[in-house]
Amino acid sequence: MIARILSILHARNIEFLRDRSALGWNILLPVLLVLGMGAIFSGDGRAMFKVAVLQQAELVDLTAHPFLQTRFIDFYAVSDLDDALAKLSRHQMDMLISPAAEPPQYWINESAPKGYMLEKLIAGTGSSDFSRGTVSGTAIRYVDWLLPGILGMNMMFSCLFGVGYVVVRYRKNGFLKRLKATPLTPFEFLTAQVLSRLVLIMGVTAMVFAGTSYLIDFKMSGSYLALFVVATLGATCLISTGLLVAVRTASEELAGGLLNMISWPMMLLSGVWFSLEGTPQYVQNIAGLFPLTALLKAARNIMLDGAGLAEVMPQVSQLAAMTIVLLAIGAWLFRWQED
Amino acid sequence: MSAVLEVRNLVKEYPGLTAVAGISFSVDEGSCFGMLGPNGAGKTTAMEIMEGIRSASSGEILYRGKPIGADFRNEAGMQFQSTALQDHLTVRESLQLFRGFYKHGADLDELIETCSLEQLLNRDNRKLSGGQRQRLLLAIALVNDPKILFLDEPTTGLDPQARRNFWDLIEKIKQRRTTVLLTTHYMDEAYILCDTIAIMDHGKFIAHGSPESLLKEHFSDVIIELPREDFRVPPASLPWTIHEKIDSVEISVASVSEALAKLLELGVGIDRIRIRPRNLEDLFLELTGTELRA
Numbered sequence: 001m002i003a004r005i006l007s008i009l010h011a012r013n014i015e016f017l018r019d020r021s022a023l024g025w026n027i028l029l030p031v032l033l034v035l036g037m038g039a040i041f042s043g044d045g046r047a048m049f050k051v052a053v054l055q056q057a058e059l060v061d062l063t064a065h066p067f068l069q070t071r072f073i074d075f076y077a078v079s080d081l082d083d084a085l086a087k088l089s090r091h092q093m094d095m096l097i098s099p100a101a102e103p104p105q106y107w108i109n110e111s112a113p114k115g116y117m118l119e120k121l122i123a124g125t126g127s128s129d130f131s132r133g134t135v136s137g138t139a140i141r142y143v144d145w146l147l148p149g150i151l152g153m154n155m156m157f158s159c160l161f162g163v164g165y166v167v168v169r170y171r172k173n174g175f176l177k178r179l180k181a182t183p184l185t186p187f188e189f190l191t192a193q194v195l196s197r198l199v200l201i202m203g204v205t206a207m208v209f210a211g212t213s214y215l216i217d218f219k220m221s222g223s224y225l226a227l228f229v230v231a232t233l234g235a236t237c238l239i240s241t242g243l244l245v246a247v248r249t250a251s252e253e254l255a256g257g258l259l260n261m262i263s264w265p266m267m268l269l270s271g272v273w274f275s276l277e278g279t280p281q282y283v284q285n286i287a288g289l290f291p292l293t294a295l296l297k298a299a300r301n302i303m304l305d306g307a308g309l310a311e312v313m314p315q316v317s318q319l320a321a322m323t324i325v326l327l328a329i330g331a332w333l334f335r336w337q338e339d
Numbered sequence: 340m341s342a343v344l345e346v347r348n349l350v351k352e353y354p355g356l357t358a359v360a361g362i363s364f365s366v367d368e369g370s371c372f373g374m375l376g377p378n379g380a381g382k383t384t385a386m387e388i389m390e391g392i393r394s395a396s397s398g399e400i401l402y403r404g405k406p407i408g409a410d411f412r413n414e415a416g417m418q419f420q421s422t423a424l425q426d427h428l429t430v431r432e433s434l435q436l437f438r439g440f441y442k443h444g445a446d447l448d449e450l451i452e453t454c455s456l457e458q459l460l461n462r463d464n465r466k467l468s469g470g471q472r473q474r475l476l477l478a479i480a481l482v483n484d485p486k487i488l489f490l491d492e493p494t495t496g497l498d499p500q501a502r503r504n505f506w507d508l509i510e511k512i513k514q515r516r517t518t519v520l521l522t523t524h525y526m527d528e529a530y531i532l533c534d535t536i537a538i539m540d541h542g543k544f545i546a547h548g549s550p551e552s553l554l555k556e557h558f559s560d561v562i563i564e565l566p567r568e569d570f571r572v573p574p575a576s577l578p579w580t581i582h583e584k585i586d587s588v589e590i591s592v593a594s595v596s597e598a599l600a601k602l603l604e605l606g607v608g609i610d611r612i613r614i615r616p617r618n619l620e621d622l623f624l625e626l627t628g629t630e631l632r633a
Binding site for chain 1: 390391392393394409412413415417419421422423424425426427428432435436437438439440441442479
C-alpha cells in the first residue's frame with residue numbers, strides 16, 4: 001500500500017514541479033498580494049471608524065447619546081469589557097464607549113491615530129461628560145494583521161483548486177479510469193493527492209513567509225512549531241474540502257463553479273481582509289464554520305499575540321475534526337468514473 | 340485447454356439503451372479472442388465489464404472459475420481505447436509510476452526492449468506519435484506481467500507500418516501463453532491475431548467461432564473480380580450473384596473453373612480478373628449490413 005501511495009505521490013510531485021507556469025504563479029501571487037496590500041493599506045486609507053458600544057442589547061440605540069449620531073462611524077455592540085479592551089489593544093476596533101455608564105466612559109488605544117481622531121470627535125459633539133480610559137498595545141500595522149490572511153487565502157485557493165481541479169481533470173481525460181484498472185485503491189489515491197498538495201503548499205508558504213519576512217519584517221510573536229501545526233492542519237482541511245468537490249464530477253465547469261462557491265464566501269467572510277468585528281452575529285456564526293476562519297484566527301493569535309498551541313486548541317480541534325469528517329465523506333463518495 | 344475467462348449471459352442496460360444484450364462465451368488459456376463489430380455494437384462496454392471497470396446489469400463473469408476478485412487486477416493488463424497519462428511525465432517515469440502499483444511484475448528493461456521504447460525513454464509522453472504512444476500504453480498494460488491482456492482497438496488510427504509492428508508485438512506476447520482479448524475494426528488484424536472471433540452487433544454476438552470455421556460456415560463461394568469495362572454481358576443472363584461496383588464487378592461463384600469457362604464462352608476478357616477467397620470483411624458486411632452506422 002505504501003509503495004502504491006509513494007508511486008502516485010512521486011508522479012504527482014513531478015507533474016506539479018515541471019508545470020513551471022503554475023509553480024511560478026503559486027509563489028508569485030502571494031508575494032505580489034502582500035506587497036500590494038501592504039503598500040495600499042499600511043497608510044490605513046479606510047475612512048470608516050469602528051466604535052464598539054459596551055451594552056447587553058444586540059442593537060445599538062443610536063439615540064442614547066449625541067455622539068452615536070455621528071455619521072461615517074460604524075457603531076456596534078459588544079458585551080464583554082475585557083474582550084473588547086483586548087481587541088482595542090490589537091487595533092481591531094478604534095474606540096470602545098460605554099454611554100450607559102455613570103459617568104459615560106470611552107477607551108482608546110493611545111498608539112492609534114484613529115483613537116486620537118475619535119477623541120477629538122467626541123469633544124466636538126460637546127460631550128464633555130465622558131471619562132477617558134486608555135489601553136496601550138504594540139502597534140500592529142495593518143500589514144501585520146493582513147499577512148496571515150493573505151497567506152491563508154493563497155493556501156485556500158491552492159488547496160481547493162490545486163486538488164479539486166486536478167482530480168476532475170484526471171477523471172475527464174480518463175487517467176482515473178486507467179488507475180481504476182490497477183490495484184490502487186481510492187483511499188491510496190486520495191491520500192497521495194492530499195500529501196502531495198500538502199507538502200507543496202507548505203513548502204511554497206514557508207518560502208513566501210521567509211521571503212516576505214525579509215521584505216517587510218512583519219510581526220511574529222508566537223512559536224513557529226504552533227504555527228506549523230496550525231498551517232498543516234488548516235491546509236489538510238482545505239485540501240479535504242477541495243477533494244469533496246471532485247469526488248464525482250468530470251466537468252471542470254461544474255467543479256470550477258462549486259470551488260468558487262466555496263472559496264468566495266471564505267475569502268470575504270473568514271477575515272482575510274478585515275476583522276469580522278461588528279458584523280451581524282449570524283454572519284460570524286456562518287464564518288465560524290469555514291476552515292479558513294479557524295486557520296486565520298489561530299494563526300493571528302500565534303503571530304500577533306504570541307499564543308501557544310494550547311491557546312489555539314479550539315481551532316486546532318475544529319480543523320482536525322473537520323478534516324476527518326470531510327476525508328471520510330470524500331473517500332466514501334469517490335468514484336473513479338461514471339459507470 | 341481450460342477456460343481462463345467465462346462470460347455468462349452478460350447484460351448492460353443504460354436508460355433507454357441496452358448496450359450489451361446477453362452474451363456468453365469462454366476464452367481458453369493462451370488463446371486470442373477478438374470481438375468485431377460496427378461502432379456502437381457494444382464491444383467496448385462488454386470489454387470494460389470484463390475488465391471490472393464497469394458493472395454489469397446482470398450476468399456472470401468468471402476468471403479461473405471464480406467471480407472477479409482482488410487478485411484479478413494484479414493478473415490482468417488493460418489497454419483502453421483512449422487513455423490519458425499524467426502530464427509532464429517522461430516515458431520512463433510513466434512506466435515506473437505504473438510498475439509501482441504492483442508487487443510483482445515485468446522487468447522494466449525487458450519490457451522497454453520488447454516494446455521498442457529505448458529511444459523514447461526521456462521523452463515527455465505528450466510528445467509521442469500515435470504508434471509510439473500505443474507502444475507505451477501496451478508496455479503499461481504489460482507492466483505487471485499479466486496472465487490475461489485486454490486490448491480495446493489497439494491499432495485504430497495507426498499507419499500501416501505501426502499496425503504491423505504492433506501485430507508483431509502481440510504475436511510475441513501470445514508466445515508467452517498470455518491470454519489476449521481484443522476488439523478491432525480491422526478484419527485483417529482479427530484474422531492474423533485471433534484464434535476465435537465473435538462478431539457483435541446491437542449488443543449481441545451474431546457469429547462466434549474460429550475465423551476459418553466462420554468463413555466455411557457462411558460461404559461456399561469465391562469471388563471473381565473484373566474491371567467493369569471488360570464485363571459487357573447483361574447480368575441477368577448469368578447464373579451467379581453479381582455485385583456491381585463503380586469500377587469493377589464482383590461475381591460470386593461456387594466453382595472457379597466452371598465460371599471461367601462460361602465467361603470465355605460469353606466472350607468476356609479474363610486477362611485482368613482477380614480471384615479471391617471470401618474474407619472476414621465479406622462476412623462482416625454480410626452479417627452487419629452495409630449501411631452507415633450513426
